[in-house]
Amino acid sequence: MRDRTSSVARAGRSPAAASLDLVCCSAEHRRLVVAVDVAARGPASIPWQALDPSVGLDAAAARLARERLGRAPAWIAALGAFGDQRKHPSQAALSVGYVAVVPMGTAAPVGMVWADVTDLPALPARQAAMVTAAVSALRDRMDLVPIAFRLLPSEFTLSELQEMYELLLGRRLHKASFRRALQGAYLVEPTDSWRSEGRGRPAQLFRYAPRRRRGHRRSVRFELLT
Numbered sequence: 001m002r003d004r005t006s007s008v009a010r011a012g013r014s015p016a017a018a019s020l021d022l023v024c025c026s027a028e029h030r031r032l033v034v035a036v037d038v039a040a041r042g043p044a045s046i047p048w049q050a051l052d053p054s055v056g057l058d059a060a061a062a063r064l065a066r067e068r069l070g071r072a073p074a075w076i077a078a079l080g081a082f083g084d085q086r087k088h089p090s091q092a093a094l095s096v097g098y099v100a101v102v103p104m105g106t107a108a109p110v111g112m113v114w115a116d117v118t119d120l121p122a123l124p125a126r127q128a129a130m131v132t133a134a135v136s137a138l139r140d141r142m143d144l145v146p147i148a149f150r151l152l153p154s155e156f157t158l159s160e161l162q163e164m165y166e167l168l169l170g171r172r173l174h175k176a177s178f179r180r181a182l183q184g185a186y187l188v189e190p191t192d193s194w195r196s197e198g199r200g201r202p203a204q205l206f207r208y209a210p211r212r213r214r215g216h217r218r219s220v221r222f223e224l225l226t
Contacts, residue, residue: 016050019090020057021082021097021127022064023134024073027104027151031116032138032167034131035069036123039111044121045089046131047112051096061098070109073100074150077141079133086125095126099134101150104164139168146187149208155191157203158182186211 023046024035036044047068052060057078065073079097088095108114115121117135120128138147148164162178182188189209194202 016090016092018051018094018096019048019088019092020051020060020064021046021048021095021130022061022068022100023079023097023130024065024069024100024102025117025134025138025151026102026106026114027164027167028114030163030167031118032135033114034117034120034134035108035112036115036121037068037112038121042089044115044123046123046127048088048090048095048127050090050092057096061100065098065100068109068112069100069102069106071102071106073102075145075147076100077137077145079130079137082126082130082133084126084129086129088124088126095130097130097133099137101138101147103153104151105153139170142168146208146210149187152208155193155205155207157195157197157205158188159197159203161188161206 022035026033026035035047037047038044047064049060049064055063058076061076061078062072065076077099079099081094081096083094117131120131123131141147142165148161148168151164151168152160158179161182162173162175165178166173187208187210188206191205191207193205195205196202
């Protein structure tokens with residue numbers, strides 16, 4: 001059941017002391033998108049619930065993601081606390097934000113839409129700040145976590161992988177340089193499957209399969225040339 005503190009406030013009860021908020025990101029039509037709740041009365045918002053101090057933050061965030069998205073995220077991490085005076089649907093003084101990703105092609109849950117991060121509906125000010133922080137976190141952590149791969153299905157073409165890196169980095173990449181860097185990083189392996197991409201011969205599908213070298217996993221981020 002959704003925990004909408006605005007409704008609680010209308011019923012005459014106290015607002016939540018703190019909220020737990022989820023910025024869920026995916027990719028759609030070469031755009032980075034965020035799950036936005038448009039079903040409730042009032043302004044649009046990202047998924048949130050009152051923070052239960054008896055439940056660990058990571059466990060609560062994972063449960064919120066499963067309940068609101070209908071599936072476990074491919075990756076989830078804490079963004080931090082947002083305790084300024086900016087508006088939040090819960091009226092809480094403090095919010096704890098998490099960022100999650102699901103693969104492209106994931107259907108928006110009932111009552112929610114995928115909104116382009118560059119053209120979001122009017123969100124409460126604190127939640128809008130969380131979305132900005134989430135996008136920055138995805139880009140900052142690309143060298144530590146295989147975020148680009150988590151946004152893709154389990155099998156993908158190299159063109160799709162390059163498009164995902166371009167989407168996250170916000171710039172175009174040189175195809176030959178990208179593939180040389182990818183080959184040197186030992187992050188993918190070919191499958192026996194191929195997919196037609198329009199004209200020309202079908203493209204081979206790959207999967208994320210990082211190899212360790214000298215006891216250490218190679219960085220996910222490459223020195224990519226524009």
